[in-house]
Amino acid sequence: MPPCRGEEALAARFANRQARIAVIGLGYVGLPLALTLVAAGFATTGLDSDGTKLARLAAGESTLRQIPNDRVASALREGRLTVTGSWSCLAEADAVLICVPTPLGRYREPDLSAVEAAARRIAAHLRPGQLVVLESTTWPGTTREVVQPVLEATGLVAGRDFYLAYSPEREDPGNTAYRTATIPRVVGAADPESQRLALVLYGAVTERVVPVRSPETAEAVKLTENIFRAVNIALVNELKQVFGAMGIDVWEVIEAARTKPFGYMPFQPGPGLGGHCIPVDPFYLAWKARAHGVPTRFVELAGEINTAMPLLVLEALGRALDTTQGRGFRGSRILVLGVGYKPNLEDVRESPALRLIELIEQRGGVPAYHDPLVPALPATLPDHPSLAGRRSLPLDDAVLRDCHAVLITTDHDGVDYPRIAALAPLVVDTRNICARLGLTGAHIVKA
Template identity: 55%
Template structure:
C-alpha cells in the first residue's frame, strides 16, 4: 500500500505526475490552466471532436481562458486534448469534470459520471488517483465510483485512490479564479486524502481537507442550497413588496448597511447556471432514501422555478396598461440569454423559459446578447439552438412593443436603450425607475 502511495506522492511533489482532466468545459478547462501553471503536464479528455480540435489549435471556447494561455501551454508541449480514453493509463491523476444534470422528474442524472468512470476502468492502474469534481449527492464516490473501479480487481486505498473535490468556479467573477479559490478535498481513506491534498495544494492557494468524500460532497450542496434558499426568499419578498408599492432593491440596499446579521441577495427573473437550479434536488433525492423530509429546500426550488412566470405576468400587465396590447402579436426584445452577466454561459438560463413562454402566448421574440451571438447546443430547449442575436442598434429598439431585461451585462449601453425604447421591463434594477417607460419586475 505504501509503495503505490509513496510513488504517487513523489511524482506530485516533483511535478512529474501527468494530470488527466476528463471534461473540457467550464470546470475542466480552467483547472487545466491552473494545473499547468503549477508545473504539471496536462492531458485533457473530451468526446466533442470539434472542441478538441479547437483546443489543440489554442482556440478557447470560454472567455475565462484566453487563447494566448492555451497557445503557451501548447508551445511548451505540456497540454493536449484527446478523445482516446485508453490514454488515461498515461495519467497519474484523473480529474472528472463532467455535467451532472437532472432527469425529467428532477432525479439525479449521473450518466456522464458513470460513462466516464467506465471509460477509465479498462486502463486503471496502480498508483493512480481518481478525483470527482462534478456536483453530486453524498455517497457517490463510495457507492458508485468505488465499486466500478474495484471491479477491475484493484483495491481503493491500496492500489489506487479515490477523492472528491467540489468545483467552485464562478464565471464572470473578476475577483477569483481557479487558483485563488480554496479547494475542499475529501478522500476514500488517509492516503487518498493526503495525495489529493498534495495535488490540489500545489494547484490552488489553499486546500481544505475534510474527513471523508461524503463531507466534501455535502459541502458543495450546502453552499448552493444556501444561495437557492436566500434567492427564493428575496424573489418572494419582491412579489410582496411590489404589491405594497415598495422597491425591493431599495429595501435590500438599506438592509445591507447593517454590519452584522444580514447578507444581501438580489431577486431576478429566475435561476441559471449548472449549480443553483440543480444541486438542491440532488440532496432532496438522496434524503428521500432515508425518509427525511426536505420541505424547506423544495419550497425554495418551487419559488425559484416560478420566478420567470411572475416576470411574464408583469410583461403582460405592462403591455396592457402602457400600450393597450396583449402579449399575443407583440414584438419583444429580450436583453441577455446568458445565465448571469459578463459570461457566455447559457446553462439553465431563465432567458429560455421567458422566450418559450412569451412565444407560447403568441409574441414574436428576438434577443440581444453580446456574449451569445448564437444559441449553442442545449439539453433543454433544443428548438432554440442556432438562433442568432440581434445587432445592437438602438434606432431599432422603438420598433419593439417591449424590451425585457433578463441579463445585465456590463458592456451594454442601457442609457441608449432607455432613450429610445417605448417600454422596458427591468428584472435587474439596471434602469432609472423614475422614468415613465420603465417597469420593475
C-alpha cells in the same frame, strides 16, 4: 489495509510537480483546472468527447470567454498541455480528475450518466498506484456508491491498489476576483492514504486545502454552498413580490440593509435561476434525502419559488404592455435582452431567459433576443428544442423602435442601456440596471 506500493514516490511526484495529471471534461470547470495545473508546473492531459472543442483548443483557441487564447496557446507551446479524445492516455496519468456535467433528468432526478461513463473509461485503463478524484457536483455517496464499484470491477481495490477522493469544484465563471488557484479546496477521501495524496496534489496547485473526514462530507459541502445561495435568492424573490404589493422597492431595501456590518448578506432578486449548479443542486439533495426518508421542505420550497419566477415576470410584462400600450401579448414584439444565465457570461444552461422566450410565444407574442456574448443559441437545446439555433438580433435603432417592449433578463456590461431607455417604447427591467444607471421614465418598469 496496507497502502498501495509506491505511495511515497507518488506523493513526491505530486509535491515536486513531476506527475502527469489527466482532466476529463474541458468545460467551465475542467479547462480552468487544466490550465491551473499547467501553471503550477504539472504536465497535463485534457480529455473531452467534443471533437469541435478539441480542435479549437488544439489550435490554441480558448473555448471559454473568460480564458484568453494566449493562455491556452502558451500551455500547448510549452508542451505542458495536451488535449485529446483518446482515452488510452489515461494509463499514463498519475492522477485522473473527473470534471463532467451532472445535470437533471427529465423528471428532475440526478443524471450521473457522464460520471458513470468517465468511471468506465478510467476503469478500462486503470493501473495500480493511480489517484482518481471526482470533482463534479453530486449527491453525498456518489464517490463510494457509483464511482468506486465501477473502478473496483477491474479487480483493483481502492486504498490497496489505487486511490480515490472527492474534491468539489468551486468555479464561478465570470468572477474576476477569484482564480482557481486562490479558491480553497475541500478534499475528502475514501481512506487515509487517498486523503494524504489528494491533499498533496491539490496543495501543489491551490493556496489552501481543507481536509474533511470523508468523500460524503465533501460532497455535502458543495451542495450546502449552492443550496445556501438558492434558498436566499428564493427569499429575496419572494420579498420582491411582497414588498412590490406594498409599493416598496425591494432593491432599495436591499441596498439599505447591506449597510449593516454584521448579520446580513445581500442577495439579488431576478427572473429565475440559471447555470449548472444553483438550479440543479437542491434537487440532488432532495432526491438523496427521499432515499433516507427525510423531508427537505425548506429546500424544495425554495426551488418552487425560484422556478416560478419566469411566470411572475411574464405577468409583470403583460401588465406593463396593457398599462402603457393597451395591448396584450398577441402580436407584441418583445426583445429579450440577455440570454446568458448571469452577467458577462455566455453560458445559457438553465437560463430563465429561454423559458421566458417560450412563455411569450405561448401567449402569442413574437419574441427575439439580443445578447452580445451569444450570437446564436446552441444547435442542441434538449430542454428548449424550439429555440435551438436562433440568432441574436443587432441592437440597432430600428430594432429598438420597432419592438413593443424590451425585457432585460441579463445585465451584461457594455450594453448601451441609455439608448435602450431612450428608444424603446417600454422597458421591463428584472435586474434593476436602469435604476442603478439613473435611467427613469414612466415606460421603465421593474419586474
